[in-house]
Amino acid sequence: MTKYHVKTMINGDPAEFLCGTEQTVLDCLRDELGLTGSKEGCSSGDCGACSITLDGRLVCACLVLGVETEGKDIETIEGVADGDDLHPIQKHFLQEAALQCGICTPGFIVAAKALLAENPSPTETETRYWLAGNLCRCTGYDKIVTAVMNAAAEMRGE
Amino acid sequence: MSDLQFSSPKSVKEAVKILFAAKGKAKVLAGGTDLLVQLRAGRMTGSMIVDIKNIPELRSIKKEKNGFTVGAAVSGAELGAHKAINKAWPGVVEGLELIGSTQIQGRASLGGNLCNGSPAADSVPGLIAAGATCKIAGPKGLRTAKVEDIVLGPGKTSLKAGEFVVSFFLPTRPKRSGDAYLRFIPRTEMDIAVVGASVSLTLDKAGVCSDARVSLGAVAPKPLLVAKAARAIVGTKVDDEALTQLSLAASAACDPIDDKRGTVEYRTKVAGVLARRAATIALERARGN
Numbered sequence A: 001m002t003k004y005h006v007k008t009m010i011n012g013d014p015a016e017f018l019c020g021t022e023q024t025v026l027d028c029l030r031d032e033l034g035l036t037g038s039k040e041g042c043s044s045g046d047c048g049a050c051s052i053t054l055d056g057r058l059v060c061a062c063l064v065l066g067v068e069t070e071g072k073d074i075e076t077i078e079g080v081a082d083g084d085d086l087h088p089i090q091k092h093f094l095q096e097a098a099l100q101c102g103i104c105t106p107g108f109i110v111a112a113k114a115l116l117a118e119n120p121s122p123t124e125t126e127t128r129y130w131l132a133g134n135l136c137r138c139t140g141y142d143k144i145v146t147a148v149m150n151a152a153a154e155m156r157g158e
Numbered sequence B: 001m002s003d004l005q006f007s008s009p010k011s012v013k014e015a016v017k018i019l020f021a022a023k024g025k026a027k028v029l030a031g032g033t034d035l036l037v038q039l040r041a042g043r044m045t046g047s048m049i050v051d052i053k054n055i056p057e058l059r060s061i062k063k064e065k066n067g068f069t070v071g072a073a074v075s076g077a078e079l080g081a082h083k084a085i086n087k088a089w090p091g092v093v094e095g096l097e098l099i100g101s102t103q104i105q106g107r108a109s110l111g112g113n114l115c116n117g118s119p120a121a122d123s124v125p126g127l128i129a130a131g132a133t134c135k136i137a138g139p140k141g142l143r144t145a146k147v148e149d150i151v152l153g154p155g156k157t158s159l160k161a162g163e164f165v166v167s168f169f170l171p172t173r174p175k176r177s178g179d180a181y182l183r184f185i186p187r188t189e190m191d192i193a194v195v196g197a198s199v200s201l202t203l204d205k206a207g208v209c210s211d212a213r214v215s216l217g218a219v220a221p222k223p224l225l226v227a228k229a230a231r232a233i234v235g236t237k238v239d240d241e242a243l244t245q246l247s248l249a250a251s252a253a254c255d256p257i258d259d260k261r262g263t264v265e266y267r268t269k270v271a272g273v274l275a276r277r278a279a280t281i282a283l284e285r286a287r288g289n
């Protein structure tokens, strides 16, 4: 099978991998690079558990081919915390108990971070719409939305 | 599994060459939000994927003398962030922006939405109502086609082997013009249209409608241009009676399917209601321009 050699930046560091055409970047992150933080819920763009950013744009890693990411900047959940220091969004997820099984959590955190980068003061409605592509089967969403709103406030210095 | 090849041309010319050499066995990849789902489900045919996103022409939005050129692979997020297009063609932008979630918006394109050939594609009625055309590249060179002539039926387009859409052209409209797209789905996000309706219209100085186009999605095997519904409002002040006639003409044009999202009767009725509401919004926008 034809394999392609792909060079990217992942969470600020150069990363290279070999992949076949049909492998998604989610497959590559998890199976070729051992970055298993991004989760596979549906593999069809519906659940958001695989959320990453590609050149700063929030996307589903399950709907991007590995070969497409040549020369691109990828950010994953592994790059959200600064060493042992959790990102405010992560801290507020813990504080609010915004997770149970945790499968959806990396996707929510990556998506929320992208939201706050674009709009530091989202309303609750804006937050809910932005996160509409992230599904959680455990928490019922309220705690997730509260965690994001509280993190936004902290990040604004309130 | 067969050996699936990948290529990522940097120019339209190079893409044409690759697609020609692949003899109809290559699939064009834009945002991949339809294609990758099909690939994963084993429903994609072909032995090569040609990513067209690295061709500058397919990714740019340009203001021309007489309108806008929008690259076929421009994403919903990119189109939504373009102020001048939002102002000129809000109905076209709202069609593309309704697609999927924030994540899907990061990738989904007008070209992919059209060429996937779904009768329910959300951005297509807006393009048809706008009178948009598309520039198509292929082995015989470039040609231009009306958007309403591309989709022939579910999953079928009039594109020939080796052809792909390079860009869309949205003409400049006269003053006092407005457009709008509305879709009906059973929830507020992430669903397939039961009905979609788009109206674009222009008023003269006296507030009489001088030009209109009406398009419906999800109510027939392909998105429809409904000339009769447009004729119902041209020459009127788009008053109650004219809107009722537009609504009746829209319903009469429907030839929908029965499925869990809506029965034939339901879709037919909703098409009339949505067309009327879209016309009302387009009218307000035209008055404000």
Ligand SMILES: Cc1cc2nc3c(=O)[nH]c(=O)nc-3n(C[C@H](O)[C@H](O)[C@H](O)COP(=O)(O)OP(=O)(O)OC[C@H]3O[C@@H](n4cnc5c(N)ncnc54)[C@H](O)[C@@H]3O)c2cc1C
Pocket: A044, A045, A046, B027, B028, B029, B030, B031, B032, B033, B034, B035, B036, B037, B052, B072, B073, B098, B099, B100, B101, B104, B107, B108, B109, B110, B111, B112, B113, B114, B115, B116, B120, B121, B122, B123, B159, B163, B164, B165, B166, B190, B191, B192, B193
């Ligand atoms: C979770 C989810 C939600 C969705 N919600 C909606 C929705 O609400 N409304 C809706 O209408 N759709 C929806 N879709 C479908 C899809 O996102 C849209 O149809 C989108 O616009 C496809 O664009 P793309 O760039 O991703 O196309 P791709 O997947 O890249 O391509 C789609 C098809 O078009 C062909 N193609 C692409 N570009 C060109 C071109 N320039 N020239 C010739 N052929 C081309 C490809 O070969 C392929 O056959 C959804 C999909 C997902 C996964």
Ligand code: FES
Pocket: A039, A040, A041, A042, A043, A044, A045, A046, A047, A048, A049, A050, A051, A060, A061, A062, A063
């Ligand atoms: S795994 Fe990608 S959206 Fe569900």
Ligand code: FES
Pocket: A098, A099, A100, A101, A102, A103, A104, A105, A135, A136, A137, A138, A139
């Ligand atoms: S915590 Fe289990 S799916 Fe969200």
